[in-house]
Amino acid sequence: xxxxxxxxxxxxxxxxxxxxxxxxxxxxxxxxxxxxxxxxxxxxxxxxxxxxxxxxxxxxxxxxxxxxxxxxxxxxxxxxxxxxxxxxxxxxxxxxxxxxxxxxxxxxxxxxxxxxxxxxxxxxxxxxxxxxxxxxxxxxxxxxxxxxxxxxxxxxxxxxxxxxxxxxxxxxxxxxxxxxxxxxxxxxxxxxxxxxxxxxxxxxxxxxxxxxxxxxxxxxxxxxxxxxxxxxxxxxxxxxxxxxxxxxxxxxxxxxxxxxxxxxxxxxxxxxxxxxxxxxxxxxxxxxxxxxxxxxxxxxxxxxxxxxxxxxxxxxxxxxxxxxxxxxxxxxxxxxxxxxxxxxxxxxxxxxxxxxxxxxxxxxxxxxxxxxxxxxxxxxxxxxxxxxxxxxxxxxxxxxxxxxxxxxxxxxxxxxxxxxxxxxxxxxxxxxxx
Amino acid sequence: xxxxxxxxxxxxxxxxxxxxxxxxxxxxxxxxxxxxxxxxxxxxxxxxxxxxxxxxxxxxxxxxxxxxxxxxxxxxxxxxxxxxxxxxxxxxxxxxxxxxxxxxxxxxxxxxxxxxxxxxxxxxxxxxxxxxxxxxxxxxxxxxxxxxxxxxxxxxxxxxxxxxxxxxxxxxxxxxxxxxxxxxxxxxxxxxxxxxxxxxxxxxxxxxxxxxxxxxxxxxxxxxxxxxxxxxxxxxxxxxxxxxxxxxxxxxxxxxxxxxxxxxxxxxxxxxxxxxxxxxxxxxxx
Numbered sequence: 001x002x003x004x005x006x007x008x009x010x011x012x013x014x015x016x017x018x019x020x021x022x023x024x025x026x027x028x029x030x031x032x033x034x035x036x037x038x039x040x041x042x043x044x045x046x047x048x049x050x051x052x053x054x055x056x057x058x059x060x061x062x063x064x065x066x067x068x069x070x071x072x073x074x075x076x077x078x079x080x081x082x083x084x085x086x087x088x089x090x091x092x093x094x095x096x097x098x099x100x101x102x103x104x105x106x107x108x109x110x111x112x113x114x115x116x117x118x119x120x121x122x123x124x125x126x127x128x129x130x131x132x133x134x135x136x137x138x139x140x141x142x143x144x145x146x147x148x149x150x151x152x153x154x155x156x157x158x159x160x161x162x163x164x165x166x167x168x169x170x171x172x173x174x175x176x177x178x179x180x181x182x183x184x185x186x187x188x189x190x191x192x193x194x195x196x197x198x199x200x201x202x203x204x205x206x207x208x209x210x211x212x213x214x215x216x217x218x219x220x221x222x223x224x225x226x227x228x229x230x231x232x233x234x235x236x237x238x239x240x241x242x243x244x245x246x247x248x249x250x251x252x253x254x255x256x257x258x259x260x261x262x263x264x265x266x267x268x269x270x271x272x273x274x275x276x277x278x279x280x281x282x283x284x285x286x287x288x289x290x291x292x293x294x295x296x297x298x299x300x301x302x303x304x305x306x307x308x309x310x311x312x313x314x315x316x317x318x319x320x321x322x323x324x325x326x327x328x329x330x331x332x333x334x335x336x337x338x339x340x341x342x343x344x345x346x347x348x349x350x351x352x353x354x355x356x357x358x359x360x361x362x363x364x365x366x367x368x369x370x371x372x373x374x375x376x377x378x379x380x381x382x383x384x385x386x387x388x389x390x391x392x393x394x395x396x397x398x399x400x401x402x403x404x405x406x407x408x409x410x411x412x413x414x415x416x417x418x419x420x421x422x423x424x425x426x427x428x429x430x431x432x433x434x
Numbered sequence: 435x436x437x438x439x440x441x442x443x444x445x446x447x448x449x450x451x452x453x454x455x456x457x458x459x460x461x462x463x464x465x466x467x468x469x470x471x472x473x474x475x476x477x478x479x480x481x482x483x484x485x486x487x488x489x490x491x492x493x494x495x496x497x498x499x500x501x502x503x504x505x506x507x508x509x510x511x512x513x514x515x516x517x518x519x520x521x522x523x524x525x526x527x528x529x530x531x532x533x534x535x536x537x538x539x540x541x542x543x544x545x546x547x548x549x550x551x552x553x554x555x556x557x558x559x560x561x562x563x564x565x566x567x568x569x570x571x572x573x574x575x576x577x578x579x580x581x582x583x584x585x586x587x588x589x590x591x592x593x594x595x596x597x598x599x600x601x602x603x604x605x606x607x608x609x610x611x612x613x614x615x616x617x618x619x620x621x622x623x624x625x626x627x628x629x630x631x632x633x634x635x636x637x638x639x640x641x642x643x644x645x646x647x648x649x650x651x652x653x654x655x656x657x658x659x660x661x662x663x664x665x666x667x668x669x670x671x672x673x674x675x676x677x678x679x680x681x682x683x684x685x686x687x688x689x690x691x692x693x694x695x696x697x698x699x700x701x702x703x704x705x706x707x708x709x710x711x712x713x714x715x716x717x718x719x720x
Contacts, residue, residue, distance in 0.1 A: 089475065255574070407668070
């Protein structure tokens with residue numbers, strides 16, 4: 001009887017394993033070269049990383065598909081700064097690369113160079129504002145198109161400034177700012193404030209990228225590429241930076257080291273428990289969601305930097321790139337879409353009103369910029385009162401969020417002196433750039 | 435155990451295949467990549483042991499390893515103590531036994547990320563408010579210093595995993611034959627002596643299992659770490675897994691991160707295998 005038992009076992013084993021194996025193999029015979037199996041539609045895959053405008057962007061894509069029935073566009077969004085890069089990378093290494101994707105700075109341009117299409121023949125590239133293309137230009141070639149412009153500074157509560165009797169236009173130098181902060185601090189009970197600032201020191205990017213950038217940009221002549229090629233950093237304005245860090249820390253909600261971005265913007269600023277926060281125009285939708293009325297009553301002040309008073313750091317955070325590893329037809333269709341988005345009337349409308357972008361292109365009716373923050377930042381930018389965005393040219397270990405940011409955190413915790421902060425940051429920069 | 439015929443291997447095929455595809459092959463690939471300058475897109479040159487030599491003076495990696503080991507030691511001890519105590523508690527004849535088991539086990543059903551965010555709220559807001567109300571300075575500013583970050587992580591892990599470990603101990607506790615306990619009682623052993631000389635040795639196999647589980651989990655923690663402290667303040671509560679992810683993805687050094695992962699793998703397997711070997715020796719047969 002041993003035999004029959006053996007065969008029964010065998011049979012069930014074979015059945016089991018073949019069932020599982022069958023489950024593993026899927027029938028994936030769709031063409032992968034940008035053309036779908038059904039019909040002659042050109043299929044474009046967009047992989048983008050700006051979560052904030054996902055829905056608005058998809059709506060615009062739907063409009064484009066209506067106007068161009070031969071094109072089908074898939075949008076995939078993976079969010080937030082650090083998450084996008086690894087997913088994009090794995091898409092490329094697994095052979096499932098998108099047609100349109102994002103690059104953020106000079107390092108990305110180098111990494112993805114072999115895939116980047118020259119976009120200099122697009123209308124959008126011609127309309128891009130001066131200086132917005134420096135990081136994506138390679139000789140004659142333009143390898144990316146700017147998303148938008150963003151700017152940051154000290155966002156303040158206008159009503160509180162008024163009640164405290166401070167005229168924001170008078171604040172230019174560090175001394176002015178210190179005086180204003182003290183005035184508010186003395187009246188914080190009457191004004192219903194918990195503190196003047198909310199410094200989200202938990203976020204290394206706020207300290208390392210944005211704050212440090214403001215004081216480092218002058219030494220690189222406000223030029224990202226100069227920072228990207230620099231062998232060293234000298235902290236020419238290190239003392240000023242320290243003064244500004246101290247000011248925010250001394251008058252902030254405590255403990256700063258566990259305070260994060262959402263608490264800063266939503267809990268403290270939107271609920272009007274603090275008067276000033278160091279952030280950018282990207283916070284506008286969050287504030288508006290919390291309190292639409294209050295959102296109309298906020299403004300932005302420049303971070304005081306000696307010699308650059310009255311200037312805001314403005315830059316391009318992200319670029320669109322087109323993958324050249326596809327048929328000519330598909331590449332052209334991708335370019336056409338980007339062109340349409342930034343130069344057609346429908347596109348411009350969406351960029352301003354739906355995306356709430358500060359345009360990085362000429363030919364926009366900028367009086368229509370939707371929110372007061374973006375409007376103010378656009379004014380600074382168009383008057384040329386800007387400080388460069390050099391932090392995308394920091395060494396990529398990443399120096400901003402991995403070295404100077406944590407160092408400032410250590411300084412705030414009393415584990416490093418300011419001299420050590422600078423010395424260590426300089427050493428790590430040089431090490432990376434050898 | 436002599437029946438390793440064809441059907442044995444056929445039954446094993448699906449599992450083996452899965453194991454090879456998702457564990458063995460990536461492991462081999464990864465190890466190979468750790469000797470190259472792979473950046474995630476292409477590997478062009480073979481750099482030999484360069485990454486491994488760099489590791490030796492990579493302070494951040496060493497800090498992360500030290501932190502992880504400290505964290506693991508503390509949480510292994512606490513988790514097993516807690517798990518065993520809970521198990522003894524719920525194997526007593528109390529009415530609410532089953533409900534208690536469910537309650538203790540429940541945190542384990544919550545995913546690590548959510549858990550981290552919940553506890554972040556508790557540590558920062560709830561602790562802060564209680565501390566303010568009761569004027570206790572120590573309740574303020576949790577997660578903003580290295581030591582509170584450390585204990586925050588330990589508390590979170592214990593809260594999450596203790597119920598799971600409890601289940602393992604329950605299984606073994608219930609396997610102890612009543613006759614032994616009764617015989618001991620008749621011989622006049624008090625409850626501590628009964629625990630010390632009968633229960634404890636007989637649950638030794640449970641120690642092997644749960645120590646291995648707690649050890650490997652606490653070494654590999656990533657999501658709780660990410661959502662609770664994100665390595666902060668100043669990367670002082672950063673565990674190895676997180677350090678590796680940062681190296682690979684933020685710093686964009688895939689091959690270097692891979693080398694760290696290989697080293698990490700070796701360290702964890704040595705520790706885990708030694709632990710299992712010694713624990714096994716201690717087990718008694720009934």
